[in-house]
Amino acid sequence: MTATAARAVVIGASAGALEALSAILPALPADFALPIFIVVHIPPDKQSVLATLFQASSPIVVREAEDKEPIRGGTAYFAPPDYHLLVEADGHLSLSSDELVLYSRPSIDVLFESASDAYGPGLVGVILSGANEDGAAGLRAVVDAGGTAVVQNPDRAFAPAMPEAAKAACPEANVLSLQDIAAYLQRIACRP
């Protein structure tokens, strides 16, 4: 599906995120070569348990992103609650407490747009289950920069609104089941 070798993956999810990510992150092998950046909508006052939870069940490294942290392959970075997560073109992560975007902080659009600036055609954007429209503009930006769009099949998503909106914004997106998304990510990260 990708012409250019993939260099990074961004994932956005909201309602139904736990179930959807559970089908993907634990399925990736320890030698998965790419960094993965993830925004899940969580209430601002909640301590995030996502990183701890998925670290326990996944062979890859899973952490909550820290400001100005150098990006490493084989690592999944979750945005902390109440902060936007952005990718810097020089290979670092940034957090910000800018205004909410579409009622959300962290915002999927903010992550996807910054990552598409940083990686261009080397980026794969994945939109999973969710009950709002965050991520649609971000996925559009991924495609406009030459990257690849993947959307969870809305018919099978816990909350179809977000994948529907992403599909509508990016008709060229690959619409896949969770299992196929996991298989797809493994394939692109293992190419020579």
Added chain:
Amino acid sequence: MNDPLEHEKVEDIEIRLLLDALYARYHYDFRHYAMASLKRRLRQAREQMGFESLSALQERLLHDPSMLPRLLGFLTVQVSEMFRDPSYFLAIRQKVVPHLRTYPSLKVWVAGCSAGEELYSLVILFREEGLEQRTIFYATDINQDALAQAEAGIFHLDRMQLFTENHRKSGGKSSLSDYYSAAYGRASFDKSLRRQVVFSDHSLVTDAVFGEMHLVSCRNVLIYFDRGLQDHALGLFKDSLIRKGFLGIGAKESLRFSSQSAAFSDFVREEKIYQRRAE
């Protein structure tokens, strides 16, 4: 010509030139801010100020100083709360204050004070702990509008519910409503809270050290800087603090990736409160 990557490169050139122009003309230096979020805010500024391109915005900016405050409004992020992250203020109260009590006079620097939320939080905390009278607070920011708001001490009344709740969680010994009067949808903070405060326009990028501080609280400002600039600002804080003085930064900021980290030791690790080493 429609190649998105080609467009990308042009935008990056425009950003560099605009930031150079802003610095050369007005001495505001955003050249080493964290680029991803700055880029986003520049795009917003261009759109909402109604310019075709960033170059067009730059041209106007160079010739028309009235553009400057508007642009600065986009480039500096003014999101804040009183007693934001109440556990930080609780730690200041329980762990830092006992040390501060041992000094006959105190200096506190709130760097990047925005509209004053963090400043008033600290002044109220110091008053509750009986330290206000021996303290001078320096409240600094580069955004003039924000500084003017901080000096006025007026906030929307509908924010008071959150601020009150935060204050309570921070170990507040009084009711927040003791410190303001409400009228016409606004909460106006008592002017006695500003008696010990000096407000000034100061940039962590282009201005010099402020002397002999016992506590520097600089929260959610470093996060907007790139690593080199973070190091520079942390160097300023190191040089501004007395030996064993305290530095508090934002909940998701860290000294971990900084070349200045050796100058500080963890004081309350979970709350990002550090202490300047005695050397």
